[in-house]
Amino acid sequence: MSTPAPSANLMEAVVSLAKRRGFIFPSSEIYGGLNGFFDYGPLGVELKKNIRDCWWNDLVRRRDDIVGLESSIIMHPKVWEASGHVAGFSDPLVDCKVSKQRYRADQLFFAPVIVAQEDGVPVDLGFVCALESEDTSAELQKLAEELKRKKAARGKLEGIVPLSFETATPDQIPLIPSPATGEPGSLTPPRSFNMMFQTNVGAMTDASSVAYLRPETAQGMFVDFKTIVDTGRVKLPFGIAQIGKSFRNEITPRNFIFRSREFEQMEMEFFIHEDDDWAKWHRHWIDWCKDWLRSIGLPDTHLSEYDHPKAKLAFYSKGTTDIMFRYPFGVQELWGIAARGSYDLTQHANASGRPQEIFDEATKKKFVPHVIEPAVGVDRILLAVLCAGYAEEDVTDEKGNVEKRTVLRLSPRLAPVKVAVLPLLKNKEPLVARARALHAKLKRRHAVFYDDGGAIGRRYRRQDEIGTPWCVTIDFDTLEQPGDTFTLRERDSMQQRRVTEAELFALLEEQVF
RNA sequence: GCGGCUAUAGUUUAAUGGUAAAACCUCUGCCUUCCAAGCAGGUGUCGUCGGUUCGAUUCCGACUAGCCGCUCCA
Incomplete structure (x- = not known):
């Protein structure tokens, strides 16, 4: 169900x-x-x-x-220099303007492709570029051979030396192909994103006043x-x-x-x-x-x-x-x-x-x-x-109607409200008085809630939705039967049983810590 | 930060170039002897700013926010 x-x-x-x-x-x-x-x-x-x-x-x-x-929260700026956050908490990123891909500059490698002609004159074929992988050199080598074939270049391919994109010069960047498209001209220079919030200590703003929120x-x-x-x-x-x-x-x-x-x-x-x-x-x-x-x-x-x-x-x-x-x-x-x-x-x-x-x-x-x-x-x-506690259940009432019940199954330790105290009826003063007395006593030690609005079923469901593990209802048995017991209604099973005030406090003592 | 989609009541959704609707929720009162009953009533700056127009919630633009993807994620 x-x-x-x-x-x-x-x-x-x-x-x-x-x-x-x-x-x-x-x-x-x-x-x-x-x-x-x-x-x-x-x-x-x-x-x-x-x-x-x-x-x-x-x-x-x-x-x-x-x-x-x-x-x-704000500490000496040198803390963040020593911890490595000033230098390391930012990653230079590179965008490919055509494919809309984004790369970390330190994970992107490129290499010039040069073939040596028989006469010994080197010919520059451009660059290849690849993402860091198990064997970046081999990857670049493969790309270089493809490039050579495509350009129908003759001669011997010179050794491929992978270079980090972080070291690419402004002249080189427009010539380096994007790993996504294989075509040069679409990569942006690396841009830094520092993740630390900056602020200033003291009313004057200058270089010496810079500080960071941790x-x-x-x-x-x-x-x-x-x-x-x-x-x-x-x-x-x-x-x-x-x-x-x-x-x-x-x-x-x-x-x-x-x-x-x-x-x-x-x-x-x-x-x-x-x-x-x-x-x-x-x-x-x-x-x-x-x-x-x-x-x-x-x-x-x-x-x-x-x-x-x-x-x-x-x-x-x-x-x-x-x-x-x-x-x-x-x-x-x-x-x-x-x-x-x-x-x-x-x-x-x-x-x-x-x-x-x-x-x-x-x-x-x-x-x-x-x-x-x-x-x-x-x-x-x-x-x-x-997320783990949220559930929607189908509940069938006495008339056979199926209704949705939303319940938040929170641990009693975490529930914002531990117990809701409810008089069965609002217009019967003795019920209300007894409920208020119990509520007053409970709230000295626990997060509890008093509610007398609307039908009892509605109040139960309202508490289900906010994860209240128990509801206590003051009913006519409380007033008329000996023993001063209440109806204790449990959230997950919707089961009801009668408990005394002492039993209620004992339950809370055991479950809420 | 990039691309796509989106923005109407607390929530979920309608309708409309002529000052907006429903359900649920919530609040007040009546009623109610155990699982969202019923009756009466209350609560709304159409995300923001600008443009087009006699008139914009509706069309256009920018911004902001949300969702998805990329990216990021000690």
């Missing part, structure tokens, strides 16, 4: 629900919106806060080896590492965790809140001894992250792992594994777990002139710790939770 929404429309349905029920909507909408920015409404902000709280409680408060941090929260943990070691009573292995906003000038924000320009990260840097087994810790954190995702209700069937190929890794990286989630628009990166060696601390030690070392009491030697970094986006989790 449960009909999962067709994948093609699921995204649309989720976006529509998010807007309709006040979870998420475009930022600055009365001015036409702003590409890549979103606002979280009354229910969205509760859901998001619950995701943050679950992560923080599980990772920081309920463990002895991880401490928290909130570093500033593109990741991680650098705060590295920059403050020594201070936390000196003051935090921590011992290896240990972690520093942070939740906060980050900003990236994404070329194309897409897929609702999946890739936006202002987003929220939950990152943790787990520092280990340089001699410790990084692979063991890497695996440990991958498993922890997957378990955690399951604990907030994401189904295992939607989760997978992707190991970044060694060849694509940054030189300092020992390994990166992404936990992927099956979104309606494809399997996409949710949580990246990177083994970054001692790269970041070493970079900051060199750039600041301050050693970032730990003293090993056993060996009496200093060393720079290595780090494992699980980094996840709050907004991506939130989207995953909405």
Whole structure:
């Protein structure tokens, strides 16, 4: 009877629900919106806060080896020079004006094609160009031979030397053929897109005032590492965790809140001894992250792992594994777990002139710790939770009519409203009074909601749509029968049973943490 | 940033060169003894700016935003 929404429309349905029920909507909408920015409404902000709280409680408060941090969003500009973001967070791109293809300049290679005539005079046939591949040289060689045949040139082909497009001179660019068309003249010079938001510190704007909004929260943990070691009573292995906003000038924000320009990260840097087994810790954190995702209700069937190929890794990286989630628009990166060696601390030690070392009491030697970094986006989790939880069911009523029921199956841990308190009828004062009393008592500890508008069935369905796991109805049995019990109606099964107030609080204590 | 398509109520959709319609949702009141019942009522700057026109939501242009593809994605 449960009909999962067709994948093609699921995204649309989720976006529509998010807007309709006040979870998420475009930022600055009365001015036409702003590409890549979103606002979280009354229910969205509760859901998001619950995701943050679950992560923080599980990772920081309920463990002895991880401490928290909130570093500033704007940091010294030298942080981003040392981290490599100023130089590396931009990729020069090349467009083919004819085919509308776009290439990364560092993945595009070209080579001059020259044949040596019998008299020894070299003849220039032009250029060939190809995308980086398993064997770029062979690819270019093949293209060069084709070019020679096409131009009916005689003589011996000289050796092909692949050159990065990044090194192409303005004279050469118009002569280099596009890999898409094979014809020269359509490629643009490489253009840079820096992904960091720039701003200025202080009222005066000049070169020395340039600063950046952080593109990741991680650098705060590295920059403050020594201070936390000196003051935090921590011992290896240990972690520093942070939740906060980050900003990236994404070329194309897409897929609702999946890739936006202002987003929220939950990152943790787990520092280990340089001699410790990084692979063991890497695996440990991958498993922890997957378990955690399951604990907030994401189904295992939607989760997978992707190991970044060694060849694509940054030189300092020992390994990166992404936990992927099956979104309606494809399997996409949710949580990246990177083994970054001692790269970041070493970079900051060199750039600041301050050693970032730990003293090993056993060996009496200093060393720079290595780090494992699980980094996840709050907004991506939130989207995953909405997509996985959204369902439309056909429900048949007593008269045999089939109706659609929209339900958001959110984990009780995450649900914005835990319990809705409903008097069965609005115009019977004792029911209303008892319901209000229960509501007042519940709301001291939990996010709860009181509703007396309309028929009871409508109120149940309204709560289904926003993911409220339980509804409690105050009925005539509550008033007339001994024991002061209520009807507890469960969201997913729609089953009802009678519970006492103590049982209700016990249920919440067990399920909401 | 490029190309294609699109923009009407909170949502999903109509109609129209002469100051806009329906359903659902929402709100108020009545009614209602357990799954979107019923009755009465309330809520709308046709994304923005400009052009053509006596008159533009409708035609044209630009901008903005959305979707799809390319690209990007520690």
